[in-house]
Structure formats: C-alpha cells, structure tokens
Amino acid sequence: MRKKLATVWLGGCSGCHMSFLDLDERLLEIAQWADVVKSPVVDQKEFPEVDVVLVEGAVVNAEHEEEIVLMRRRSRVLVAFGDCAVTANVPSMRNAWPKEVVLRRSYLEVPGTVEGRVPTEEVAALIDRVRPLHELVKVDFFLPGCPPSADLIYYVLTELLHDRVPVLDEARLKFG
Amino acid sequence: MRKITINPVTRIEGHAKITLQLDEVGEVATARFHVNEFRGFEKFCEGRLFTEMPNITPRICGICPVSHAVASAKAGEMIMKVTPPVAGELVRRLIHLGQHISSHALSFFHLSCPDLLLGWGGDPARRNIVGLAAAHPDVARRGIRLRQFGQEISERITGKKIHAIGIVAGGMLQPLTEEAREALRAWVPEARETVRLGLELLARHCAEHADEVRDFDRFETLYLGTVGPEGEHELYDGRLRFVDARGGMLADQLDPARYLDWIAEQPVEWSYLKYPYYRPLGPERGVYRVGPLARLNVASRMKTPLAQAEFERFRALAEGGPVHGSFRYHQARLIETLGCVEEIELLLDDPRITSDETQAQARRNQAEGVGCSESPRGTLFHHYVTDAGGLLTGVNLLIATGQNNPAMNRSILDVARRHVRGNDISEEALNRVEGAIRCYDPCLSCSTHAVGSMPLVIELRNARGDLTGCWARGTGG
Ligand code: SF4
Numbered sequence: 001m002r003k004k005l006a007t008v009w010l011g012g013c014s015g016c017h018m019s020f021l022d023l024d025e026r027l028l029e030i031a032q033w034a035d036v037v038k039s040p041v042v043d044q045k046e047f048p049e050v051d052v053v054l055v056e057g058a059v060v061n062a063e064h065e066e067e068i069v070l071m072r073r074r075s076r077v078l079v080a081f082g083d084c085a086v087t088a089n090v091p092s093m094r095n096a097w098p099k100e101v102v103l104r105r106s107y108l109e110v111p112g113t114v115e116g117r118v119p120t121e122e123v124a125a126l127i128d129r130v131r132p133l134h135e136l137v138k139v140d141f142f143l144p145g146c147p148p149s150a151d152l153i154y155y156v157l158t159e160l161l162h163d164r165v166p167v168l169d170e171a172r173l174k175f176g
Numbered sequence: 177m178r179k180i181t182i183n184p185v186t187r188i189e190g191h192a193k194i195t196l197q198l199d200e201v202g203e204v205a206t207a208r209f210h211v212n213e214f215r216g217f218e219k220f221c222e223g224r225l226f227t228e229m230p231n232i233t234p235r236i237c238g239i240c241p242v243s244h245a246v247a248s249a250k251a252g253e254m255i256m257k258v259t260p261p262v263a264g265e266l267v268r269r270l271i272h273l274g275q276h277i278s279s280h281a282l283s284f285f286h287l288s289c290p291d292l293l294l295g296w297g298g299d300p301a302r303r304n305i306v307g308l309a310a311a312h313p314d315v316a317r318r319g320i321r322l323r324q325f326g327q328e329i330s331e332r333i334t335g336k337k338i339h340a341i342g343i344v345a346g347g348m349l350q351p352l353t354e355e356a357r358e359a360l361r362a363w364v365p366e367a368r369e370t371v372r373l374g375l376e377l378l379a380r381h382c383a384e385h386a387d388e389v390r391d392f393d394r395f396e397t398l399y400l401g402t403v404g405p406e407g408e409h410e411l412y413d414g415r416l417r418f419v420d421a422r423g424g425m426l427a428d429q430l431d432p433a434r435y436l437d438w439i440a441e442q443p444v445e446w447s448y449l450k451y452p453y454y455r456p457l458g459p460e461r462g463v464y465r466v467g468p469l470a471r472l473n474v475a476s477r478m479k480t481p482l483a484q485a486e487f488e489r490f491r492a493l494a495e496g497g498p499v500h501g502s503f504r505y506h507q508a509r510l511i512e513t514l515g516c517v518e519e520i521e522l523l524l525d526d527p528r529i530t531s532d533e534t535q536a537q538a539r540r541n542q543a544e545g546v547g548c549s550e551s552p553r554g555t556l557f558h559h560y561v562t563d564a565g566g567l568l569t570g571v572n573l574l575i576a577t578g579q580n581n582p583a584m585n586r587s588i589l590d591v592a593r594r595h596v597r598g599n600d601i602s603e604e605a606l607n608r609v610e611g612a613i614r615c616y617d618p619c620l621s622c623s624t625h626a627v628g629s630m631p632l633v634i635e636l637r638n639a640r641g642d643l644t645g646c647w648a649r650g651t652g653g
Contacts, residue, residue: 013234013238014238022338025317061213089235094216097220102216105219108443113441121446122446123213124212147238
C-alpha cells in the first residue's frame with residue numbers, strides 16, 4: 001500500500017528540510033513508496049490523515065501548540081525530526097529570558113530601529129518557554145542531528161514506509 | 177457579502193499569510209504580507225563568545241547558512257582586526273558560491289518550475305517537484321543534481337552539507353584537498369549545462385507568456401547590492417551600491433560597516449518582519465530591493481563571460497536601466513547561477529586554493545565588528561558589540577528578505593488588484609498572488625530570525641474589516 005508522508009516545519013531553521021532535499025535523486029525513490037501529501041515544498045490546504053510525519057523544529061508559539069496536537073491526532077507515526085524537535089536546541093536559547101525582553105530587543109532596542117513597537121496583531125503569540133515536541137505529545141521516533149544527515153533520513157523513511165521499525169543505535173545517534 | 181467559514185485546520189496553518197482588504201465596490205484596497213514567527217537571535221546570542229557566532233547564526237536559516245557563517249566570521253575578523261590567508265578566503269568563497277547555486281537551483285527548479293512548466297492553474301496536488309519529475313523527468317533530475325552540486329562543495333570540504341563547522345573568524349578550519357578539487361572540477365560542465373537549460377526554459381516561458389510576464393508587478397524601487405572595486409557584480413565581499421529607479425547612482429562604494437548611516441528599519445504591528453528603508457529618502461520614497469534582481473540592477477558588469485552575455489541581454493530589457501518586473505528575479509537568479517559556476521571553475525583552477533594555510537589567529541582587538549555578505553536573497557549584515565572578554569553585549573542582524581518586505585507588500589497589492597475582484601478568488605488568482613511573493617524567493621527562516629515554511633493563508637476582508645473569505649495552503653518556501 002502506498003503510504004502518506006508529511007513533513008512539517010515548526011520552530012526550526014528549515015535546515016532539516018534542506019537535509020531532506022539532500023536525498024537528491026533518492027527523493028524520487030521515496031515518491032514511489034509514498035505520496036508527500038503535506039510539506040513546505042508541495043501545495044496542500046490542510047493537514048490530512050498520514051502514515052508518517054516528520055516534524056522539524058521546536059514549539060515556539062501558540063499556533064505550534066495547536067498544530068502539534070492536531071498532527072499527533074492525524075498521524076500514525078510522528079517523528080521528532082532534528083535537534084530542535086528533539087531537544088528544542090537553538091530556539092530554546094531564548095528561554096533564559098522572559099519573552100517580553102527578547103521581543104523588546106528586536107523591535108525596540110536594536111540600532112537602526114525607528115518608531116519601535118512589538119508586533120501584536122495578526123501574528124502568533126510566543127509561548128513563555130520554547131519546548132521540544134515530546135513535552136506536548138507522544139513522539140514515536142527521535143531523529144537527532146542538526147540537521148540529521150540525508151543518509152539517516154533515508155534509512156529511517158525506508159524502514160517506516162515499509163512498516164519496519166528503524167533501529168537508531170549508537171552508531172546512528174548523533175547530535176549536532 | 178457572503179461570509180466564508182474558516183476551516184480550523186487551515187486557521188492554524190499559517191507561518192505567513194496575506195490579507196486583502198476590499199473597498200466598498202469590491203476592489204482590493206490594501207494587501208498585507210504577515211510573517212508569523214519569531215525566534216529572537218538578537219537577544220539570546222548575548223553573553224556568547226563572538227567566536228561562537230559562525231556556528232550559532234547559521235541556525236537562523238538552513239537554506240543560506242553559509243552566508244550567515246561568512247557574515248559572522250567577517251564581523252569577528254573586524255573585532256580581531258585580522259584578515260584570513262589567501263587560501264582561507266578562496267575556500268570560503270568557494271563554499272559561499274556553492275550555497276548560492278544550491279539555493280538558486282532550489283528556487284528555480286524545485287519551487288518555480290512547477291508553476292512555469294505545469295501552469296499557474298495546474299492541479300495543486302501535482303504542482304511540485306515530484307509532479308515535475310513525472311511530467312518532465314529530465315528537467316527535474318537535472319535541477320536536483322544542480323542543487324546537489326552546490327551542496328557537495330560544502331560536503332567535500334567540511335564533511336557536512338548543512339551547518340558545517342569550518343568557517344571561522346580568521347578563515348577556514350579545513351583546506352580544500354586535491355581530491356576534492358578534482359571531483360568538483362569534473363562536475364562543472366554538467367552544472368553549466370543545467371543552468372543553460374534553465375535559462376532556455378525561462379526564455380521560452382517568457383516568449384510564450386509575454387503578457388503575463390509584463391503583467392507581473394513592475395513598480396519601481398531603489399536597489400541595493402554589493403559590487404567590486406570597478407562596480408562589478410560581487411557576492412562574497414565588496415562595497416555597497418544604491419541606485420535609484422532610473423538607474424542613477426545614489427551612493428557608491430559604501431563601507432558596509434557603516435550600514436546604519438544608510439538603512440533604517442521600522443517595525444509594524446501586524447508582522448514580525450520590519451520595514452527597512454534607505455534612510456536618506458525616508459520610509460515612503462526609500463523603498464529598495466535586494467537579491468538577484470537588485471544585484472544585477474546595481475552592477476556595472478558581471479565578472480565572467482557567459483554571465484556577462486546574459487547580463488547584457490537582461491539589461492537590454494530596460495534599455496540599460498534597472499529592470500523592475502519582479503518576474504525577472506527568476507532570470508536574474510539564473511544569470512547569477514551561471515556566474516557562480518564560472519567563478520567556481522576559476523577558483524578551482526587557482527593553484528593557491530589547496531594551500532594548507534587557511535586560518536589566521538588573533539584575539540579580540542576592538543569591541544565592535546560588522547560583517548556583510550550577499551546571501552542568495554540579498555545583502556546581509558551582522559553587527560556585534562563585545563565586552564573586554566569577547567562576550568557579546570549587542571547583536572543586530574539585518575537580513576535580506578526583511579529588506580524586500582516593503583516591496584513584497586507592494587507586489588502583492590499590484591497583482592491582487594489585477595486578479596481579485598469582489599469576493600471570489602479563483603485558484604489561479606490565488607496562485608498568482610502567491611507567485612508574486614515567490615518571485616522574491618523569500619526566506620522566512622532568515623527574515624524573522626524565526627521560522628517559517630511558506631504555507632500561506634490568504635484572508636479577504638470587506639470595507640468594514642470583517643473576514644469574508646479565507647484560503648490556505650502551503651507553498652514552497
Ligand atoms: S535541528 Fe538544526 S538544522 Fe534542524 S531546524 Fe533545528 S537548527 Fe535547523
């Protein structure tokens with residue numbers, strides 16, 4: 001049976017997605033086993049029911065909180081994709097300060113700013129603490145790396161899309 | 177007016193969204209591009225060692241991490257008052273050009289070709305790289321391999337494609353080996369052919385859809401880009417040039433370290449992305465653009481022959497003045513890619529590039545440093561202030577997509593006015609509005625020092641501001 005695959009981008013730098021694109025021609029191989037039904041690189045309205053979702057990034061704002069819960073509900077296998085999803089990584093560096101202080105710096109205090117103000121309309125509100133995925137939902141697989149290499153992504157996807165359990169042993173687990 | 181309910185799923189979708197406000201007669205009155213996310217590098221880098229920054233700041237963006245690393249390393253070099261050895265500069269330049277190729281290839285082949293070859297009104301489920309591979313396997317495969325070539329340069333030098341450790345204040349940690357040089361050299365002809373294929377595809381599209389290309393917004397702005405000492409096109413290192421909408425020189429050979437004299441930024445309530453402008457002319461008249469279109473509009477010439485020939489054709493579109501149509505970003509991007517491939521070939525032939533001497537050592541010698549480089553999407557500034565121990569006390573980042581923000585807002589207004597009337601948006605009109613954004617190839621990761629794929633939500637509001645329609649879907653970012 002063809003599988004449905006999604007890749008989603010929360011609070012990350014897109015680097016994990018770029019590593020996914022580093023599958024290069026193997027992307028077309030993946031496309032033979034699965035339809036990429038939701039991803040920043042395809043056009044699709046809403047998050048559908050999927051077999052596997054790779055989630056890049058940490059949970060940074062209120063919209064991510066809703067999104068991750070919804071994705072969990074609609075996905076058979078949820079993979080924390082990269083260090084930001086696994087540990088909250090670089091985005092969580094802001095946790096050392098209250099979010100108001102962090103916002104003030106970027107919108108009122110940095111040099112070159114004229115008529116500073118913090119955006120509040122039509123933008124997602126930051127949550128107090130940036131969090132890794134597993135603090136909010138059950139994560140089935142942790143795929144570390146900043147980003148995980150294309151070879152590791154290929155291995156994990158190949159296993160999952162053929163209903164096998166990827167073995168992330170010491171040789172494969174590598175942060176940073 | 178009929179009120180269209182917002183699907184809760186699509187509601188929580190948007191990392192970026194567009195709102196279109198209609199006036200009483202149903203014409204588009206305002207259009208806004210909202211960027212939804214924020215990470216806060218400017219604050220949280222405080223207290224780190226300035227020498228750590230070339231490893232932290234690439235995490236702003238996985239599409240142009242090398243540009244961040246380069247700007248960061250240069251800011252560090254100013255703090256250390258040191259210049260890297262020749263081989264360090266050459267290898268760094270090589271990786272930087274490689275990143276331009278992979279980013280430009282992604283923008284053109286993976287993200288834009290589906291529109292150009294499958295049609296604006298094509299089935300959204302097929303309008304992507306996989307759909308492209310089914311319909312035009314050769315184009316897709318070659319595009320993928322062109323991107324791979326760019327990524328491979330970093331891999332061959334540092335052992336990693338994304339967020340490689342190697343670019344440091346003072347130069348490069350690793351030299352280029354003979355073996356890597358040979359392997360990359362062998363790939364050059366194929367890369368050159370693929371860029372030419374891209375240029376042909378685009379030329380054909382422009383010829384077959386002349387009206388549409390002309391119809392794309394073509395409002396006039398100022399332009400900013402880096403140039404070499406003779407005004408030549410430059411991506412890695414140089415001085416800044418601003419030109420006006422007629423091509424007149426506003427300011428030339430500016431020291432990037434003094435960027436604050438020329439550029440100011442105004443935050444807005446409704447987006448995490450600020451409104452930068454050319455300070456001497458103010459926020460209204462000082463709207464400028466950066467990136468491939470801007471760089472080709474400010475440059476006096478390209479550095480290599482094939483790119484120069486294309487450049488001459490490009491500038492002839494506007495009789496030598498600046499080319500304003502946003503659609504021409506695509507062409508400018510490909511011309512730059514061609515120039516990158518040619519320059520890479522020259523670099524690989526330079527006997528100095530494989531020297532082991534790649535790094536200069538120094539300690540902190542002054543408090544402040546500014547580093548600037550041209551990222552694929554435009555001019556990028558990193559500005560650091562340190563204390564006596566080298567810990568950062570101030571960080572300011574001025575990012576390419578941020579600088580295009582005022583112009584992107586103008587572009588969607590232009591396109592929406594032509595394609596949206598009343599409460600009805602066709603799939604095609606929707607895609608065209610997004611297409612206006614896609615021309616800029618905006619990188620929301622970078623621009624907000626935040627995140628952001630490019631799923632867009634378009635909201636339509638009537639003259640009273642009530643929500644009357646909402647469309648959502650992901651677009652390539
Ligand atoms: S894990 Fe690394 S590469 Fe992936 S999103 Fe986070 S910072 Fe970027």
